[in-house]
Amino acid sequence: MTVFSYFDHDADIGVIGRGRTLEESFEGAAAGTFAIMADLAQVRAARSIRIEFEEEDLELALVTWLNTLLAEAGTYGLVLGRFRLVRDNSHWQGEAWGEPWREDMDRGVEVKGATLTMLRVAQGPEGFEARCVVDV
């Protein structure tokens, strides 16, 4: 289950993903990012995209994951609503589902990219938390 919330930032928006595993927390951060742009409940899983990258640094991996999703969604005119990520050491493989923007969809605001500000990936007693500020 993807869990996300937000934290305050003057100019932009802080996104927090949470999960029992590291990967789940990243999936939550992705859902939190795309929920700024659309009501995820309205997004049908009609198309999928696959992404793959190498990154040893967990915090930079979070930013890479979010920015790759944003780039792919922007390139193909998609809004994404469901996310899955698998990690094998520094190798990350992800999939996301969504559809092209529909006229009847409620629009939020565009996320331009994930930044390195307030960037943190940490494990606590209740699981993992992945956070950063996204530029809107």
Place this chain on the structure above:
Amino acid sequence: MDMSRLRKLNDYCWTAPLTPGEERGPVLLYGSELLLVNMDDKVLEQITNVARLPGLVGTAMTMPDAHWGYGFPIGGVAAFDADQGGIISAGGVGIDISCGIRTLRSNLMLHEVDGKLGALADALYHRIPAGVGEEGELKLSTAELDAVLLEGAEWAVRHGYGDPEDLEYIEERGRMGGAHPESVSDLAKRRQRGEMGTLGSGNHYLEVQVVDRIHDAQAATAYGLQEGQLLITIHCGSRGLGHQIGTEYLLSLAKAGGRLGIALPERGLACAPIHSPEGQQYIGAMNAAINVALANREMLTQLTREVFGRIFPDSRLELLYDVSHNTCKAESHKVDGVERKLWVHRKGATRAFGPGHSALPERYRAVGQPVIIGGSMGTGSYILAGMAESEERAFSSASHGAGRAMSRHQALKQWHGRELIDELAGRGILIRTRSMRGAAEEAPGAYKDVDLVAEATEKAGLARRVVFLRPKVCIKG
């Protein structure tokens, strides 16, 4: 902001003295006490981090509209000398490279259009691709896009978007030199494919405004402005291509920091020495993104002219000025009486050349560069003129907007988009948007008082007020 950490130099200029053991360059914060008290402490933290970067010349500073950003604060200005190990920072330019603002002056007066503003708002809303998920009509091949990356607004004019006369009134005459399309990834180019001639969202807008008050009659005359005149202001940036360049280089320069011998006070300041292959590659890509932003605003201008031409057949829209506020540019500035070539980062800050500057169009040279402070959709905006003193004080820089006073998250809790739009309509301001969330986040109350920002900008000696503009129609992304 905790004012006990600041020392007042005058009513509109403050510094943060070094604490014991602290090693960094000096910082200045421009603004009134009221503006500074209400700023987040993060603004001071971020600008003092900037003052730790190598090769800083003079002081790192914030403009009166400053607020907490990523890497640099929004409203942050800092100059670096390449020959003294100076850096270029992707976090000092921002993800929306060359986000900027342009104002068009019309030959229409408010009383001539008053009954048609609703039709104008609807027509602009249908013609201007605005908001997340909206695409432009023009789809460019990679080869065509490479030409945009090199030629900027010149490319747009050559392809029928905009008038040749516009180029005179765009920074760098509409074409940023030193652009390297080969430094731009294929993904960045693909991401831009459907985004030429689009407004974007968030704080981007197209606004029809009326000149409400004149502060400086001489400069207003030079700018061709009179009370009651209708103006159009467009605020947007380099769209998907710029965002992709911004995020890619933010990551790659953050990773390269250690290898390049730079100890970053914060990873968001990701940077490289200007005299390094990494720095040069970023500069080439950034300049290409600047050209995309200039072309994009020129294309939106053409769409706007088409709409005005349909509704007001005798209308004429001339470009007053186009200025970017997320850039780093190589400029000559006098430091301690010596002319030096510096790389001036302006992150959410406007270049503001004073009277006589050779880069200004002849028409404005006697009064200084037009400086546009875009306010919120419910209050108003200002056009100011660059002042000679600004060169010594802030490398010829000034405020760029009202500046946020409240987070988007807080604004969403406080306002509802539909109610806000209805309330503004009751005050004669017509909003057209696809995004109720976006409208709420951009609520006028979420911004600082633009009057205070413009006043502080003038009293700090950065730029002087010329006219105040009242919004009439706003197309929000």
